[in-house]
Amino acid sequence: MTVGIYPGSFDPVHLGHLDVIERAARVFDRIIVAVARNSEKEGLFTPAERLEMLRGAVARLRNVEVDAFDGLTVQYARARGAGVLVKGLRAVVDFEYELKQAAMNARLAPDIDTVFFMTSPPYYFLSSTLIREVGRLGGSVTGLVPEGVEERLRAKFHRA
Numbered sequence: 001m002t003v004g005i006y007p008g009s010f011d012p013v014h015l016g017h018l019d020v021i022e023r024a025a026r027v028f029d030r031i032i033v034a035v036a037r038n039s040e041k042e043g044l045f046t047p048a049e050r051l052e053m054l055r056g057a058v059a060r061l062r063n064v065e066v067d068a069f070d071g072l073t074v075q076y077a078r079a080r081g082a083g084v085l086v087k088g089l090r091a092v093v094d095f096e097y098e099l100k101q102a103a104m105n106a107r108l109a110p111d112i113d114t115v116f117f118m119t120s121p122p123y124y125f126l127s128s129t130l131i132r133e134v135g136r137l138g139g140s141v142t143g144l145v146p147e148g149v150e151e152r153l154r155a156k157f158h159r160a
Contacts, residue, residue: 004028005077006086011043016123020088035068057146074109085114
């Protein structure tokens with residue numbers, strides 16, 4: 001059985017993330033969407049809130065689970081029995097960053113492969129940073145995030 005880990009901050013999850021998750025779930029036997037807890041970076045949503053939003057977004061996908069982890073992604077992958085890291089790419093700028101990450105992960109864990117999924121064209125421009133900024137400024141992210149996430153953004157920024 002091939003288990004893949006899709007790590008990220010998911011702060012918040014958006015439809016570009018779901019695009020990658022759904023496609024990876026068709027390729028691998030099991031996908032673990034893993035929220036990375038980064039103590040040096042404070043997010044808009046707590047790790048618990050991100051886990052809750054992700055679980056709601058992937059509930060219909062039977063071979064997808066949601067978890068959180070601290071530390072090195074490859075150590076977490078080994079602990080969970082995963083042989084593949086799943087990464088999404090939007091543009092050339094993502095590729096350079098992700099290539100460096102993949103090279104370091106390969107050095108740390110040569111037995112774990114990194115597989116890249118190109119984000120589908122409607123989602124090339126999406127990022128959690130952009131979603132947070134639009135939400136902070138009171139704009140609509142309808143159609144860009146899973147159901148319920150826009151309301152959570154409004155609540156974070158105290159907008160009706």
